[in-house]
Amino acid sequence: MKEIKYIVDTTLRDGEQSPGIALRREDKLKIAKLLDNVGVYEIEAGIPCLGQSESDCIGEIVSCARNAKISVWSRMNVEDVKKSLVCKPHILHIGTPVSYIQIYSKLKKNKAWVQKNILDCVDISLSKGIDVTVGLEDASRSDIGFILSLIKELKKSGVKVIRLADTVGVLTPGRTKEIVETIKAHTDIEVEMHVHNDLGMAVANSIIGAKAGAAYVDCTLFGIGERTGNCNFYDFIHASEEIFQFAMTKKQVRELEAECYELLKGAM
Amino acid sequence: MLRITDNTLTGFDKCLPSKEDLHLFCRLLREIGIDVIEISLAAYEKMEYLPDDGKYILQVDYAEDIDRYTGFYRYTCHFHENLENLMPEIQINDIREIIKLRAISHCRELRIAGLDDLMCNGYDKAMEEIKKNLPNTKVNLNPENTYHCASAMAIQWLLSYGTDVTVSFAGHKNNGATEEVLMALRLVVRHKPNKDLTVLPALTKLYEKITDTNISNKKPVIGKCIFKVESGIHADAMSKNPAIYEAYEPACVGGKSELVIGKHSGTKAVKMKLEELLLPVPEETVILKMLDKIKEVCSDSRSSLCDEEFAQIAAKVGANEGNKIHR
Numbered sequence: 001m002k003e004i005k006y007i008v009d010t011t012l013r014d015g016e017q018s019p020g021i022a023l024r025r026e027d028k029l030k031i032a033k034l035l036d037n038v039g040v041y042e043i044e045a046g047i048p049c050l051g052q053s054e055s056d057c058i059g060e061i062v063s064c065a066r067n068a069k070i071s072v073w074s075r076m077n078v079e080d081v082k083k084s085l086v087c088k089p090h091i092l093h094i095g096t097p098v099s100y101i102q103i104y105s106k107l108k109k110n111k112a113w114v115q116k117n118i119l120d121c122v123d124i125s126l127s128k129g130i131d132v133t134v135g136l137e138d139a140s141r142s143d144i145g146f147i148l149s150l151i152k153e154l155k156k157s158g159v160k161v162i163r164l165a166d167t168v169g170v171l172t173p174g175r176t177k178e179i180v181e182t183i184k185a186h187t188d189i190e191v192e193m194h195v196h197n198d199l200g201m202a203v204a205n206s207i208i209g210a211k212a213g214a215a216y217v218d219c220t221l222f223g224i225g226e227r228t229g230n231c232n233f234y235d236f237i238h239a240s241e242e243i244f245q246f247a248m249t250k251k252q253v254r255e256l257e258a259e260c261y262e263l264l265k266g267a268m
Numbered sequence: 269m270l271r272i273t274d275n276t277l278t279g280f281d282k283c284l285p286s287k288e289d290l291h292l293f294c295r296l297l298r299e300i301g302i303d304v305i306e307i308s309l310a311a312y313e314k315m316e317y318l319p320d321d322g323k324y325i326l327q328v329d330y331a332e333d334i335d336r337y338t339g340f341y342r343y344t345c346h347f348h349e350n351l352e353n354l355m356p357e358i359q360i361n362d363i364r365e366i367i368k369l370r371a372i373s374h375c376r377e378l379r380i381a382g383l384d385d386l387m388c389n390g391y392d393k394a395m396e397e398i399k400k401n402l403p404n405t406k407v408n409l410n411p412e413n414t415y416h417c418a419s420a421m422a423i424q425w426l427l428s429y430g431t432d433v434t435v436s437f438a439g440h441k442n443n444g445a446t447e448e449v450l451m452a453l454r455l456v457v458r459h460k461p462n463k464d465l466t467v468l469p470a471l472t473k474l475y476e477k478i479t480d481t482n483i484s485n486k487k488p489v490i491g492k493c494i495f496k497v498e499s500g501i502h503a504d505a506m507s508k509n510p511a512i513y514e515a516y517e518p519a520c521v522g523g524k525s526e527l528v529i530g531k532h533s534g535t536k537a538v539k540m541k542l543e544e545l546l547l548p549v550p551e552e553t554v555i556l557k558m559l560d561k562i563k564e565v566c567s568d569s570r571s572s573l574c575d576e577e578f579a580q581i582a583a584k585v586g587a588n589e590g591n592k593i594h595r
Contacts, residue, residue, distance in 0.1 A: 016532070017498065019497070019572045020493070022566035023567075050532065075501070101512055105508060169488075170515045172452065173423075198494075199452045199488055201452070203387075203420075204417040226497075226499070227486075228487070239385075263570070266571050
């Protein structure tokens with residue numbers, strides 16, 4: 001019996017962040033509908049804080065979704081979280097810097113500040129009845145001790161899923177296995193893999209992360225995304241369908257790609 | 269000591285370039301830190317002679333070619349004789365075939381090619397098994413890339429099990445990609461950090477010329493667009509510390525970061541681009557109007573802006589707002 005794994009498609013968020021494309025409202029609605037039809041578990045539809053039109057578009061995607069959960073991305077910032085909830089997503093994804101370079105150099109804060117802020121943000125979302133996924137940004141360059149202590153607090157506050165983000169794409173299969181297994185051994189949180197392809201290892205790391213216990217895997221159509229892109233949806237299904245059960249076949253993903261190619265080719 | 273063999277020059281037989289280009293390809297491979305360069309007989313004959321520097325492997329079909337073409341560091345072939353300087357190659361497409369390696373455990377050296385689906389089938393146990401079945405053999409792993417995992421397998425082999433891999437530039441011939449393996453080794457174990465990867469754009473250009481193909485813009489390490497940044501959050505980080513969103517400095521592979529203005533840009537990115545283009549920076553309210561216009565234009569064109577388009581928008585919005593410039 002193959003293990004069931006769930007695809008989180010982030011073409012409309014991380015994928016669209018790739019320079020070279022700008023999707024219109026109708027483009028996003030079309031892609032979201034196709035992803036929904038093919039059986040994607042969750043569609044990360046965008047960033048409401050980009051502006052009113054983006055927020056409205058995401059609201060439409062939410063109201064049209066038949067099977068998929070629609071998530072939105074927000075910075076770890078109370079005001080952004082409040083704005084993101086306006087379009088009533090099924091899931092709020094909060095990007096949470098956890099590496100020292102992100103905490104001390106980008107945010108110019110400390111670990112205690114990160115912990116307090118993320119718990120405040122989580123509380124706001126959950127109090128409105130919207131599930132939260134916490135994205136541990138730059139987890140691959142982080143102190144695993146801090147990650148584990150943060151996960152324990154998040155779990156206590158009601159978070160069920162964390163996204164393990166290899167933000168700069170430096171994981172290797174061995175390191176991926178080590179991190180996911182450590183998290184699974186010390187916590188009972190669900191893990192979502194989110195890897196980038198900077199070293200050409202996004203598919204391999206996603207497979208190894210899923211084998212080590214991650215239930216969710218983030219992908220994008222054609223592997224589009226920042227820099228070298230994210231885990232390629234088709235390639236991941238093609239490589240791992242022998243050991244994992246997915247809601248869709250690789251043939252369906254190929255057909256989906258064909259329907260979206262013209263809209264996304266600028267990011268390739 | 270880790271040893272990386274690049275066999276790109278065994279895959280050019282149908283598009284053999286000039287003698288000069290072949291020699292240049294070898295020189296650039298040596299510069300990026302390739303230990304051993306493998307070439308086909310046809311490529312060698314076109315090259316006419318071996319370069320003075322470096323170690324070279326000749327791919328041969330018959331044992332007698334070994335005596336005919338002398339001066340090579342090693343020879344590769346598909347027969348399994350235990351000859352001096354010979355590295356036989358065996359293709360393994362299924363993890364269950366690993367047990368058969370016992371039959372050729374007499375080989376001093378052996379290249380194992382294939383193993384495409386190892387990532388799904390427990391690469392760690394399989395690699396252990398290979399070592400166990402060939403206790404006295406120096407194994408060179410040449411993972412193939414049908415499932416986009418070849419570079420990852422080459423890296424895992426080098427990090428935990430063996431010392432030798434075969435890869436090829438840009439993943440030519442369905443192999444792991446030389447540049448990905450080199451960069452991963454540099455980042456993970458500081459392998460050859462003093463080697464010059466700034467020639468990679470020249471090598472890419474030469475590869476594209478020889479094969480008459482275009483490398484994907486997003487190809488790891490060598491893609492033309494991999495250092496472009498658009499989203500507001502990343503542009504902001506770029507100004508604070510580029511290492512926040514970069515695994516390595518673009519300059520070390522002959523590239524450079526490039527700020528692109530588009531739908532996902534924020535006020536900070538617009539200010540940075542204005543400064544980069546030596547244009548006047550207006551006050552915040554004007555920048556917000558510029559952003560509105562940028563989003564509108566990008567949505568219409570379904571694309572990001574080139575610098576000229578951005579400058580035109582900046583000039584137009586600036587003029588409409590009466591030049592509220594603060595510096």
